[in-house]
Amino acid sequence: MLLDAIVEQVIRAISGGIDTADSRFDGSYIEDKIHEYRILQLIASYNGTRYQAKSRFIHYSYYQNFDISRIERVQDVNVNYVKFPCPSPANISDKVDGLTFVGNRSKNYSWSKIQSPEQVSQLVKLGLMDTNDIGYFYDGQFLRLYGNLDLENVHVEGVFQNPLDVPDFNPETDNYPMPDDAIPMMIEMMKRMEFNQMVQTVPDYIADGADTVTNATLRNNKR
Amino acid sequence: MYATYDYVSAGTLLQETKMELDLLDTTSLDWLLKKYLKDAMGELQSIGVVKSKIAEVEICDLKAKLPCDFIRFNQPNGIRLQNGEYWFYPRVVNGAEWYTSPQYTWSSWAVCTVLDGYIFFSSDLNDLGIAYDRVCLNYQAVLTNENGEIIVPKSHKRACIAYAKWKYAQTYHEKVPRDIRAEWNREWSLGKQWAKAIANMPDATQKQMIYRVMNALF
Numbered sequence: 001m002l003l004d005a006i007v008e009q010v011i012r013a014i015s016g017g018i019d020t021a022d023s024r025f026d027g028s029y030i031e032d033k034i035h036e037y038r039i040l041q042l043i044a045s046y047n048g049t050r051y052q053a054k055s056r057f058i059h060y061s062y063y064q065n066f067d068i069s070r071i072e073r074v075q076d077v078n079v080n081y082v083k084f085p086c087p088s089p090a091n092i093s094d095k096v097d098g099l100t101f102v103g104n105r106s107k108n109y110s111w112s113k114i115q116s117p118e119q120v121s122q123l124v125k126l127g128l129m130d131t132n133d134i135g136y137f138y139d140g141q142f143l144r145l146y147g148n149l150d151l152e153n154v155h156v157e158g159v160f161q162n163p164l165d166v167p168d169f170n171p172e173t174d175n176y177p178m179p180d181d182a183i184p185m186m187i188e189m190m191k192r193m194e195f196n197q198m199v200q201t202v203p204d205y206i207a208d209g210a211d212t213v214t215n216a217t218l219r220n221n222k223r
Numbered sequence: 224m225y226a227t228y229d230y231v232s233a234g235t236l237l238q239e240t241k242m243e244l245d246l247l248d249t250t251s252l253d254w255l256l257k258k259y260l261k262d263a264m265g266e267l268q269s270i271g272v273v274k275s276k277i278a279e280v281e282i283c284d285l286k287a288k289l290p291c292d293f294i295r296f297n298q299p300n301g302i303r304l305q306n307g308e309y310w311f312y313p314r315v316v317n318g319a320e321w322y323t324s325p326q327y328t329w330s331s332w333a334v335c336t337v338l339d340g341y342i343f344f345s346s347d348l349n350d351l352g353i354a355y356d357r358v359c360l361n362y363q364a365v366l367t368n369e370n371g372e373i374i375v376p377k378s379h380k381r382a383c384i385a386y387a388k389w390k391y392a393q394t395y396h397e398k399v400p401r402d403i404r405a406e407w408n409r410e411w412s413l414g415k416q417w418a419k420a421i422a423n424m425p426d427a428t429q430k431q432m433i434y435r436v437m438n439a440l441f
Contacts, residue, residue, distance in 0.1 A: 056245075058248060095252065097249075097251075112250045112251075112254055112257075114254070115251055126258060128254055128257060128258060128261075
């Protein structure tokens with residue numbers, strides 16, 4: 001399903017089918033919320049909730065993949081890694097993040113994830129980085145690749161915080177990366193956690209200076 | 224491809240361990256599991272796991288980086304310092320005096336110590352008049368394949384994986400029930416004994432000799 005169609009579904013679900021002049025539910029705002037709740041819905045299904053058993057499975061539809069080529073001007077000097085720009089991955093559980101495959105371009109060999117800069121130091125001291133193994137660490141903007149300074153290309157597959165940040169993703173032609181059957185659950189979650197309260201609150205069109213209605217009256221919905 | 228050979232690589236062991244632990248969505252525990260597998264291989268030292276190798280490395284600031292597959296020096300004359308046509312054998316290695324041919328060692332008492340993946344030389348190395356900038360090592364190494372990965376006999380596979388799983392269970396004890404942890408420990412102990420027994424079994428040549436002896440006897 002395309003992103004626009006999901007936005008439309010969400011707006012209709014929360015406004016009850018009534019077209020209002022209320023600008024709280026405009027498209028770009030709802031799009032941002034869909035990116036957030038897509039990940040929250042995945043976390044709920046992967047780890048389980050009070051009402052849902054954990055699945056420990058990331059549905060294929062969530063994945064996006066792309067190749068990154070080396071860019072010389074972003075490289076740091078006198079360091080033992082090479083950098084590749086990468087969008088921010090989702091955080092799914094304590095040991096699983098959105099980067100499910102970082103490896104060579106032929107997509108048959110993945111490299112090992114490094115959890116923190118401190119772990120690099122540990123690995124060097126333990127001699128685990130002396131072999132031909134390549135490790136990667138995501139620093140918030142770039143993938144740092146340790147173990148081979150001559151790397152030219154990296155293939156990445158994973159789940160990303162904002163699917164629109166992924167290179168070559170076109171929201172007008174590409175399906176939004178989540179399974180269709182998870183969309184109703186995501187909308188329910190959005191309504192429950194966010195929009196119910198907003199829908200129930202009456203819009204305030206009167207400037208505060210000219211408003212004679214007290215907060216107590218507002219709270220009791222007695223305008 | 225491991226099924227067709229008598230040896231398996233550390234990479235194969237890692238993937239098999241991860242499959243058995245159901246770690247399918249992440250590589251963040253790879254380093255920890257690699258360390259456990261490396262430890263297991265270290266504990267399973269037996270026939271067929273090591274081989275003799277020769278390597279030449281550079282000396283810089285009185286120290287030289289040891290190859291990553293290094294286990295221990297072959298004796299005697301496991302270390303030879305070199306500078307072009309000049310060379311000599313140091314006499315003391317890791318605190319012990321090594322027997323060497325006297326005519327090559329009389330000029331120096333250079334002391335070598337192995338520590339944390341490096342070999343350190345005493346400062347009298349600089350007093351020799353010749354700048355020895357390379358060292359030739361004759362050592363026992365772990366077996367590796369063409370990609371530099373450690374390989375072990377297939378008979379060690381079960382024990383290595385059991386060790387890695389047991390240690391993983393100790394680290395993440397909240398994820399693995401106590402009886403399963405104990406079971407993996409038992410699997411490691413049995414696998415270790417089994418691997419050592421297999422390693423000590425006669426090879427094809429030895430079997431032929433035994434066969435001849437038995438034939439002669441009966």
